[in-house]
Amino acid sequence: MLIVWASLPAWVCRAQSRVPALDSMGANMARENWKAAIHWALKAGEAIPSEKYWRYLNAADFASRDRNKELALHYAALVADSDIAVKARFGESFAWLKDDPQWQQLTRKIADRKEAERQAKIKSARVFRDEQKAMQAQTDAFAESLSQIGSAEALYKAIRQGRPPRQYPRGRNFVYGWTNLDGKIELPYLVQLPPGFDGSKAYPVVVVLHGAVAYQPETRDVPDSVDTFFGRFFMRMASESGFIAVFPYGTKTYNWMMPEDGFGLVPEVLRQVKRLFPVDDSRVYITGHSNGATGAFSYLMKQPSLFAGFSGINNRPQVRTGGTFFRNALNRSFYNVATDYDYYFPLEGHQGVTRLATQLGINWQNREILGKRTHGFLINDQSDESLQVYTQLFADMASKKRNPFRERLYWECEDTQNGRCDWLEITRLDTLANAQSWQTPVNVPVTGWRKVMNPAELIDSTSNAFQFPRRSGAVQATYAGNRFELTTSWVGKVKLFLSPEMIDFAKPLQVRINGKQVFASRVEMDKALMLSSYRRESDHQAVWAASLELAVP
Incomplete structure (x- = not known):
């Protein structure tokens, strides 16, 4: 509908x-x-x-x-x-x-009603702001108690096994939240708690991103219009799956697609949710429709570390602010749902991207919904047919668990702001050197574009799925035991984050970059790093006990 x-x-x-x-x-x-x-x-x-x-x-x-x-x-x-x-x-x-005087009278009437509702929501939201401060204080107290632990080994164990004691209001399904983005703007989000929420348990989390970011000129004071804005089936399936669901509100300027100003919004909202609620860090997912699906894909390409799995409905798989380094998807997975009459990105394009993913060994699933189904069908239709699509999407989602200690990573970026994936970070690029032969861009020619107003009509046009406006650096990294092997291209410096889940801190660590040994010594566990990382991330799984920054020879 x-x-x-x-x-x-x-x-x-x-x-x-x-x-x-x-x-x-x-x-x-x-x-x-x-x-x-x-x-x-x-x-x-x-x-x-x-x-x-x-x-x-x-x-x-x-x-x-x-x-x-x-x-x-x-x-x-x-x-x-x-x-x-x-x-x-x-x-x-x-x-x-x-x-026109009649039109002016109508618009004033609507504006007055909107302002009255806005003020009522602001008033009702005060209790949520107070609760947010109280829950944050409980987490801060737990972090302070961690700082009193003497040894690095004991601190690591306490972070991995401990949880802040929290008190939650009973009988509430929805909670408002606000996050401050880089000290520039306060943006709201909404948290949907699962039925029978129990604060002593750790829950999987799904972040749902809305579409139409270009049509959100203003910041909301409080969340609203959730069921239609984000999609009723996203909300329903999150509840039935026992997930905490998080719904951030973007604007034309601050969002998950473009410009770059708002790309930090989702990670910051998620970090705040993890400070306030009991989250299973190994089961955090991101999904969305349209621009929201493109946002989920963009986090897979640029900042995947927080998430276990990625998915989207009516997605356009393209980073809109720079290069789309598709090999970065090797580190996670994507579940894609495409309809056959979508103007936003044609079915033929999704088929081409899926073939490329298969060639590269990427875990990429593509589900096609046929029957002259347009861009808005799956977000608007309330039939059992559409419900089944969401049911399968959430089933795939629930099957994924994050492993931040993977023994093999590939990472490519064009700026160090998006230089990290799990334990590997590119901290300096060197794009004046010669690129390695293995760092070759991959792309997909896309045909089958459809008219926006009449998607039954095809456009005679071909374009590439991905763009590459700037040079990028890339690293291929593996480890086994206490030995790391890295090969780089257009990279000047890297940082490795280390965990007892990866190495034995009692033994020397060896690192080779481009065939040359650059480090051979023991590494000490770092209490300050663990504490600062926990205060920022509230992550009880990916606890980094040491880091090592190395120049590329």
Whole structure:
């Protein structure tokens, strides 16, 4: 069914449905036959009374595009008096009415209702802010107790096995939270707790990213519109799977896709959630729809260390702020769901990416949903068919566990801000040297692009899936016992993070880079590193007991 939130404004986001009137409405939209589109919008409202006012919003939009002021104002007034008024969006198609007194009165009425609801939410959210401070204080007290432990070995054991004692309000399914991003902006997120939440247990976590980031110009004071904004089935399956679900709210400027300003939002929200709730660090996942799926893919490419598994629905697998170094996916996995009538990234493109993943040995699954299913179908449709897609996505998710101590890593980056994967970090690039022959970019030619307004119509166009605007450095790294072997390309310096799960600290450590031995000595466990890392990450699995920074010979 047609719902407001997707990767385009509401009137564009349609899906092949089981309601013929909706399909007829969509077909007439594509032909810009606005009078017929109005007729079918009203018929669709009759077919689904619970969505009647959303159809009135469509009718108002179509009438405005047809320059029918009387009808546009009539249906807009019905929306303004309804319970969807504070969620409805009147876009650029209404701009020509801005000087009309009736339109001005309507928009003032809606603005007043939105402000009243906003103030009510701010007032109700105060209790959550107080609770957040109290839970954070409990975690801080636990971290302070760790600093009193004498030996590094005992500290390591305490972090791995201990948990901060916390008290949680009873009977609450949702919790509001706020995170401060780089001291620049405060952004809200929502936490959905699983049924029967027990603060003494460690839970898997799924971070769900929303789409339409370009259409979020303002920061919310508190979370809202969760079920339609993020997708009802994401919420339902997280609950039924026994997951803590985290829903961050991005904006046009601060999000998980572009620009780079907001890419730290999701890791920071997740770190805060881990400071507040009992999280199974080996079972943290990230997923989303549309721009949210692209965000999940981007964290796989740029900052995978926090997560065990990645997935997305109607994904465009491309890093939008720089190079897409697809071999980085070797370190984790991705579960991809694609529909056959998606304008955002065509089915043929997903098939090509899947073939490339198979060639490279990447754990990449691609599920195809056929039947003229458009970009918004799986986020809007509420049928058993769509539920089964989410059920399988969550089943795959639950089967994944993070291993931050993998014996083999490949990592490539174009800036050191995104230089780390698990125990390997590129701390300096050297792109003036000669690149190694094994560092070759991989790409996929993509055909089958479809028109946004009429996805049944193909576009005669071919483009590459990935872009590479800047030079990048890469490292291939392995270890066995206390011996590390690294080969590098366009890299000047690396850092290794070490754990008792990887090496024996009682024995000498050997490191060879590009065939040359650069280190051969014992390494001492570092209390300061463990404490600072725990205060930042609240990670009880990936506890790094020492680090070693080395220049590339």
